[in-house]
Amino acid sequence: MSQNKITGTVYVVGDNVDTDQIIPAKHLVYDTHSPEERKLYGKYAMSGVPEDKSGLPKGGVKFVKEGEFESEFPIIVGGKNFGCGSSREHAPLALQIAGVKAVIAQTYARIFYRNSVDGGFLKPLESVENIFKSFSTGDKVEIELDANKITNKTTGKTFELRPLGDAADIINAGGLFAYARKIGMIKPKAEANV
Template sequence: MVTASSISFGANTTFTSSPIPKTKPLFIPHSLKFTTGNGRAAVTFQRAVSVIPKATSADSRATKEPTATFHGLCYVVGDNIDTDQIIPAEYLTLVPSNPDEYEKLGSYALIGLPATYTTRFIDENETKTKYKIIIAGGNFGCGSSREHAPVALGAAGCSAVVAESYARIFFRNSVATGEIYPLDSEARLCEECSTGDVVTIEIAESRLINHTTGKEYKLKPIGDLGPVIDAGGIFAYARKTGMIASRN
């Protein structure tokens, strides 16, 4: 439990915090400034941040490192792949919560890539990709803030993207939706791998193995975000850990 002492502001005014269960998100001030005068007191919050507490031991999945392993063909793209290339705006009318439209959305993933990409991410007349892993250069997912981008990749059957860097909104949307793992590489893997290479990603060990070339590469750890993605996104994780009520 988290508690705070009572604070008296004069003869008749007292502020007392109530206990807060550690399974709930906390809204904690970054700094406080107390001022007094004329028998009154004021509290000024200079800045505040939202803090999600560590999960309790009862939530074993949330306290463990993610253990997912992905294996399959990789699809390689370059720098600055934006959200219009991932899923063009004309398909944003599709509603991912509708199973049929979710599948249809996935069938259009990466359809906006320029003609220089002669290999299609999804074969013609197919709805799923044979490429389980995308390997990208820098600034992957730049452009708009549409959540449809990571959702389309996940709906297409992609499990992870390994990029040199990400647009931060795409990275956040990937975690929030739980559709794909957005993994950072320590090397420029888009120049080390080719479309069609057979690769394995071991999340717990933060490494990528290219079985076609026989090379291994270190990835940056996904850390505390792993259990959120593994749970299926931020709302599924919040329900699992008791932060919000579970659906009946």
């Protein structure tokens, strides 16, 4: 990985943020490969989170501002079981389109984690402790991937992240297809199809 640090302001949510909160089901109709429609997934990312839990601790903070397609928050910190619920790959995709580079949660629901990794959408990082209460939406944070650390620059506190483990090979390759090509399982992509 050339990029070792991810920095930016953080958007904070709690435990059990499900895929209906990340991208509500009525929006699952836009063509993911049409540049115009694709942007709508960014516009509605995290729009299903209840008002009082939108941007903790205060709530009431829109993840994507009215009329915008990208979020001002490239990093999301959540608690346990992030991304539970449906298998919709639109969830990590919507976060990626909204400009999210990394999510930090103590644990992930299996399919969301897998989709994030295999689709190469974003880095699903795991914190050793449940840390969402140590962050306020808008705090400046820095993630050091090699050191497995996240620092809240606003408060000066640092927290430990788990190593990527088995998933590292696929994440570092850029997703399942890139990984399978790297290990010679599928043929290199024809130039014409890029």
